[in-house]
Amino acid sequence: MGHAEASVGGERSGTARAQSGVSSSSLRRQNLSSILTMIHMSGPASRSEIGAATGLARSSVAGLVGELETVGFLRQTRAVPDGRPGRPSPVVDVQPESAVLAFEVEVDSLAVAVVGLGGRVLSQRRADRAHDGGSVDQTFRDLGRLANECQSEADHARILAAGVAIAGLVDHRSGRVVSAPNLGWEGLDLGTEVGSACGFDGHIAVRNEGELALRAESVRGAAQGCRDVVYLSAKVGVGGGILSNGHFIVGRAGLGGEVGHLPVNPDGVRCNCGALGCFETEVGERTLLARAGLDPNGGRGETAKLVARASDGDDQALEAFATSGRWLGLGIVALAHTFNPEKVVLGGLYRSGFAYVVEPINEVLAERSFPTLDGLSIVPSDLGDAAPLLGAAELAFDHVLADPMGFASSD
Amino acid sequence: MGHAEASVGGERSGTARAQSGVSSSSLRRQNLSSILTMIHMSGPASRSEIGAATGLARSSVAGLVGELETVGFLRQTRAVPDGRPGRPSPVVDVQPESAVLAFEVEVDSLAVAVVGLGGRVLSQRRADRAHDGGSVDQTFRDLGRLANECQSEADHARILAAGVAIAGLVDHRSGRVVSAPNLGWEGLDLGTEVGSACGFDGHIAVRNEGELALRAESVRGAAQGCRDVVYLSAKVGVGGGILSNGHFIVGRAGLGGEVGHLPVNPDGVRCNCGALGCFETEVGERTLLARAGLDPNGGRGETAKLVARASDGDDQALEAFATSGRWLGLGIVALAHTFNPEKVVLGGLYRSGFAYVVEPINEVLAERSFPTLDGLSIVPSDLGDAAPLLGAAELAFDHVLADPMGFASSD
DNA sequence: AGAGGTTTGTAGCACACATGAACAAATATT
DNA sequence: AATATTTGTTCATGTGTGCTACAAACCTCT
Structure with a gap:
């Protein structure tokens, strides 16, 4: 609650x-x-x-x-x-006709949904995004088109607010994208851009997809009812979100919960952030694929292959997951000591491969008997790839729920 | 605020x-x-x-x-x-006559104060605590005696509530000490014990000293007015506290902010928590003294000597501080990525040695250019050793301030 | 020194909101 | 069919803040 x-x-x-x-x-x-x-x-x-x-x-x-x-x-x-x-x-x-617009900007896809009160998805569209990204303008044209389609399908919905999930760092006081390296964006006023792209002039809130995925999980997913949760999601990069005592960690400039660059291994690989052995370089998609002898830049196809091999009992695949699991465990230890959470929810790559990482993680936790780790449970994401989009909807709803009459219709 | x-x-x-x-x-x-x-x-x-x-x-x-x-x-x-x-x-x-009782239980000392509204210290007593700790009963007898002396000196004060700072893990829902290895305590109902020791039957709140030191710094010290602060204090152990968006991180069982056992160096020394290369083993007092060629278990005397040598330009002392500073920097990076704080406040050992660690820390931060680190300032504690005791007073005041009439006098 | 402008305290009334009691309505139980 | 139980509805009541006058205290300008 x-x-x-x-x-x-x-x-x-x-x-x-x-x-x-x-x-x-x-x-x-x-x-x-x-x-x-x-x-x-x-x-x-x-x-x-x-x-x-x-x-x-x-x-x-x-x-x-x-x-x-x-x-x-x-x-x-x-x-x-x-x-x-x-x-x-x-x-x-x-009345689910009272709804919000939810947007998601991923590295390889774009998505829009109209979500009604109570969390019912009234309409939804997803489109691929060119790997080179295409122009920024093209992205917003695509988002605008998807939004129009969604609104046409849910034509009885009354849009109250909007939320945007993005795979990058957002200063959510201003709605500006501080840095989204995987998208190649920087300093973009995303809220305003999305608003003009889809012709919505109400309140548009923008946040990092990690926080929003956690939002969704905590309202209707694996972390329902929890007040202290850490969410970790690994795709190309590693993102996350943190809920502490019912409050989302946001930080001074809204950049909190950026766990991808936690230093976990001083002897590790150099990360594009300039450091050695970031969480992201140790447990991210590329490293995992490389460990399994697959193409590090293969994307979805290769990760699917990896999961399939692990499921077939392939030793190299299982060992790759196990190694990542141990580093994942170390990162979880760090986060658990600082937050003493009730649950850690794993999304992205480690949701698909949950069965192959949960034991190494729990072994790392077991090696360290410390009160902050007592009763900590590691669970897979419930909502999967839908989480960021649903979280964007919940973010939008937050404004409505905080002051319903501010969004009241006249009829 | x-x-x-x-x-x-x-x-x-x-x-x-x-x-x-x-x-x-x-x-x-x-x-x-x-x-x-x-x-x-x-x-x-x-x-x-x-x-x-x-x-x-x-x-x-x-x-x-x-x-x-x-x-x-x-x-x-x-x-x-x-x-x-x-x-x-x-x-x-x-009216500073409306006051609270503040207690502090450190490894080597005990302290009690009567603090009036507005933060004025009306009376204060500190006593050494035997290094072996003596019996638990003896500790509470000493606390009771100090409390009586303080109340006699501030005899016009009206005690509304009490707060206790302790160098250990506290489940503050129950007020129980989960684990205080350096004191040798476990499972003690500290709030009740302190209450009966000093004859106070009002509300007594108990928290970890790290959180309370931060509380004091954020109300009247180096972090005044900040809503996002990380506090780190190294003595024998390494403790800390975290304020995020104006909320103290507490965690599910009240064990949040326990940064002492952050894993920073997988190749490091074995910690008594079972892990390798904990933050505490890399930047704690013993390691620092050992690096400087001093007696690791020398306590205050040796740390004073270390600071004096560094101040005289002794290379080994300066290098010891620099090494600790780099590990400290690594821990700060981890915390900054997760919290995006405005300030990091250093207490304990690294307050005295602030001048010798601040540059290595800032170098580590500079090596990593990441938005979460932008504008982060490292500052020394303002209140020093008094912080935990003053923070315990602020903790007690929190209850009074939240519902003043619940503590109103009849006259 | 006096007039006028400005800010604040005080008192009384008006307004908004939640509450509780009394009564009516709808259901289960005997 | 009668009774007990739970809930909806209505209306008077109490609490708490806001607003409007008006008075008080201060400054500045003539």
Whole structure:
């Protein structure tokens, strides 16, 4: 529950004070937010359940739900007897027509989706992206086209906000891409560009795909209900996201959770970041393929082959996974000591190869008996490749959920 | 500046729902908390400044400040003309008689202080602790005695809450010491023990000294006003604390920020945690002394000698610091990639030797040009050895500041 | 020295919101 | 069919903040 971060904390910076004083209106905003967030995250609930969960009085819940229904976020279905005594309570559910636009910019693909409240995907499109990337303009034209197709398919949806996942570093205070080496982008105002590409003029939030994949996993995936989670995903690069006590680690310039360049092996290979033995060089796709005797730059085809070989019991493939698993374990140890998480979720390459890395990882953990590692479980990603896109949707929803009436329709 | 964390988030766990609904009374609690927190953190302010900072109306501020004055937290001094036009606003300041008890349990010393609102130290006592530790009972007898002396000296103080800093791992949900190897403690219910030792039956919070030192630095020290800070302190062990977006990293069981056992050197020395090349073994006191050709177990005397030699330009001492500095830099890189902090504050050994490690650290950072490292500044601790004790006081104040009326006096 | 402008404190009223009690409605149980 | 239980609805109530006058205290300009 509850990582609808207070928008105040994240947005303001510098001189402007916190404006920490609250008045009656923010009280109602908070209660509307609580109820809508609860239904969005946990699914339909009866009005009495809402009351129990929030601690609000019956009459208050009625008023709040009624308002959220009027503006198109919730709907109430007729009460159905459930076998228990007492008058049945109407069931409250989302109106999935209230939706957001989600974008994903990967190295080799682009994706757009319209996602309704409650997390239902109303429409979705994915397109390949040329490996050389093509021009930046071409990318935005493609995104705009995909967005139009998605909106046509989900033509009854009302778009409230938008979120963008990108394989690169984002200063999310400004929405600017600080650096996306694998895309060849730098200093791009991605939010604005995406907005004009698809003709959406509402709020567009931009984040790193690692954080967004974790967002998705923590709302509807492998880390559901967890407040302390580390997410690691290896493709060409190694990305990640961190949820600590229900808050996403963002950092001063929004560059937190960049675990790809953790130094794990001072004697390792030189990374293009200038250092030796980065996490990325030890456990990334290229190194893994090279260890298995496959083409390091082979991309999806080669990784599929690698997984197939491991599944067939090929020793070299299994050993390659095991070696990566041990380095992965070392990185996990570092992260576990700093965050003391409940779970580590593995995505990308190590989701497909989860069976072949989980034991080496657990061996590394077992070698070190330290309280921060107690009860730590390593699990594979639940949502897989869909995670960043779904996370972008959840990011967009965060703004809506934090202040529903700010996005209310007039009808 | 707002790391009076909402007590709700930290305390509840498991099945009990968030009770996210809020009512008028919590509204007032929040506003009282905002004002008191502001004065406690930032010092005296005029009533109109309070209004500007919180966004509350003049009449609301008057009522809130009046209530906080009645119950003994604030006081208003007569308005003084300041040269600007308009009626002068009364200056609001804390009543330092409202105070907390702060405890510190170090390997070689014990300390107690009475600290008033606003951070004024009203009384303070420190005593050596036998290196073998003596019996646990003896430690608590000593703490009780020091506490009594402190309370006698500050006899007009009204103790509201207490905080304990300990050189060990604490599950702060329960207040239990999970493991304090350097003290030889395990599974001790420290909060309860300290309470009965000094006859205080209010709320006693217990945390690791690293987090608490950072708390102090972030409120009144080298990291004042920063929302993203990493604190590293090396003594015998290496401890630390992390503040990310204004929230202290605590982890699932409260064991977050345990940076001492970050793996930095797979070819390093074996650590008593079972691993090779922990941060602690590479940059801790013993290794540093050994590198300088001094007695690794010499304690304070030897470290003082080391600093003196470095100050005299002794090559071996300087080289020892430089080597540690490079490993320190590597650890800082790891932490900076994950947190993207604004500052890294160095305490303990590397505060005294700051001048001799800062350059090697910055060289390591410079070798890696990565956006997460941009603008990162390495600074020495401001509060030094006093930090953990002052941080324990701030921890205790957190509870008071979050709900002032819950600690109100009747007079 | 006095008038006018500016900022702030104070008091009273208005407004927004959540609450709780009382009653009605819908279901299960006996 | 009667009773118990749970919930929706309505309305009066209480709490808390905001706003508008008006008074007080200060500065500046003439």
